[in-house]
Amino acid sequence: MGSGNWILFRTYTVKSGCYVVQEQDVLELKKKIWKIPTILKISMFVWRAASGALAVAERFTAHGMPVDTTCELCNQGVETIRHVLFQCVKAQELCDELRVAPDQLLQDVSLIELLKESLRLITQETLEKERRQAVPWILWMIWKNRNSLLYAEIQESKSILVQKAMEEATLWHELNKSPSGELIATPMQGVVKCNFYARAWITRDYRGMVGMHARDALIPTSDRLSAEMQCLLWVLRSLRDLRIERVCIGTEYNMLTEAIQNSSRWPRYRSLLQSISAVCLEFTSIEFEIESRTSNMVAREILTSVLRDGRFRSYLAMGGLSWLHDLIHTEASIVNS
Numbered sequence: 001m002g003s004g005n006w007i008l009f010r011t012y013t014v015k016s017g018c019y020v021v022q023e024q025d026v027l028e029l030k031k032k033i034w035k036i037p038t039i040l041k042i043s044m045f046v047w048r049a050a051s052g053a054l055a056v057a058e059r060f061t062a063h064g065m066p067v068d069t070t071c072e073l074c075n076q077g078v079e080t081i082r083h084v085l086f087q088c089v090k091a092q093e094l095c096d097e098l099r100v101a102p103d104q105l106l107q108d109v110s111l112i113e114l115l116k117e118s119l120r121l122i123t124q125e126t127l128e129k130e131r132r133q134a135v136p137w138i139l140w141m142i143w144k145n146r147n148s149l150l151y152a153e154i155q156e157s158k159s160i161l162v163q164k165a166m167e168e169a170t171l172w173h174e175l176n177k178s179p180s181g182e183l184i185a186t187p188m189q190g191v192v193k194c195n196f197y198a199r200a201w202i203t204r205d206y207r208g209m210v211g212m213h214a215r216d217a218l219i220p221t222s223d224r225l226s227a228e229m230q231c232l233l234w235v236l237r238s239l240r241d242l243r244i245e246r247v248c249i250g251t252e253y254n255m256l257t258e259a260i261q262n263s264s265r266w267p268r269y270r271s272l273l274q275s276i277s278a279v280c281l282e283f284t285s286i287e288f289e290i291e292s293r294t295s296n297m298v299a300r301e302i303l304t305s306v307l308r309d310g311r312f313r314s315y316l317a318m319g320g321l322s323w324l325h326d327l328i329h330t331e332a333s334i335v336n337s
């Protein structure tokens with residue numbers, strides 16, 4: 001092989017490597033966005049920002065519309081999403097007032113990095129809680145403030161805006177706290193959330209209200225992954241038979257989602273993975289979410305009862321059995337604010 005070929009090959013892999021890393025980065029950020037402790041409207045806004053789907057001047061030119069791309073608020077740069085949310089004088093004024101913002105040194109990095117850093121700040125315990133938990137609300141305020149300045153020429157005082165953001169964040173956190181202090185992720189409206197653990201599953205709507213739950217006898221299998229796959233297949237078929245169309249599956253086992261995403265890397269499980277992807281196609285929309293032990297608590301509790309009471313008969317129940325009521329009620333009241 002000549003050196004020319006080697007260089008070409010090397011350039012190609014480096015490039016495609018970078019591309020893959022970047023895509024993975026965006027995907028990971030987008031998954032995290034749905035878990036931001038905030039209202040749905042703000043999660044959707046941050047998701048649109050990460051997707052490059054906010055109407056800023058640079059986006060218009062990217063779509064072929066000849067507009068002046070200079071930021072009209074500060075006249076100091078191209079109006080990109082990154083500029084509006086992080087670099088513009090108007091954005092920095094609000095961040096300074098909140099006293100929580102990505103490091104100035106990070107100003108040169110990408111929008112995705114800045115968004116990731118903002119999400120990280122929400123949980124950074126060295127920062128004052130009332131301020132850091134208001135970060136999602138501040139991003140939203142920055143955007144709303146930009147729009148009212150541009151289109152309505154209204155300027156609210158920055159201290160009032162930040163005060164409002166902090167109050168809304170505090171109120172939201174008060175209403176969404178579980179006894180253990182952990183926040184519970186709820187699916188988007190219209191999507192049924194289904195958690196499963198071994199051979200037990202439970203569905204909840206976006207308000208956290210329990211729909212159905214079921215359990216099935218355990219089938220001995222050779223290894224954990226194939227057990228999880230068989231269980232998932234049973235869960236998916238049950239949901240399909242119940243005519244649920246949009247579903248978000250919560251699992252504690254990330255190797256399972258990894259296998260579904262990259263089935264070619266798991267040849268040993270080919271036939272199970274093929275069956276899973278065939279059932280997946282029957283849903284209007286389906287997504288997978290990795291759950292912590294706590295957030296998967298109800299599904300775990302159902303399974304524990306199967307083992308503890310020796311109740312190996314399968315069942316499908318609507319709305320929750322008496323022994324589950326307390327637990328379900330607790331979870332529903334936490335998320336149903």
Ligand SMILES: [Zn+2]
Nearest residue numbers: 071074088089
């Ligand atoms: Zn600007």
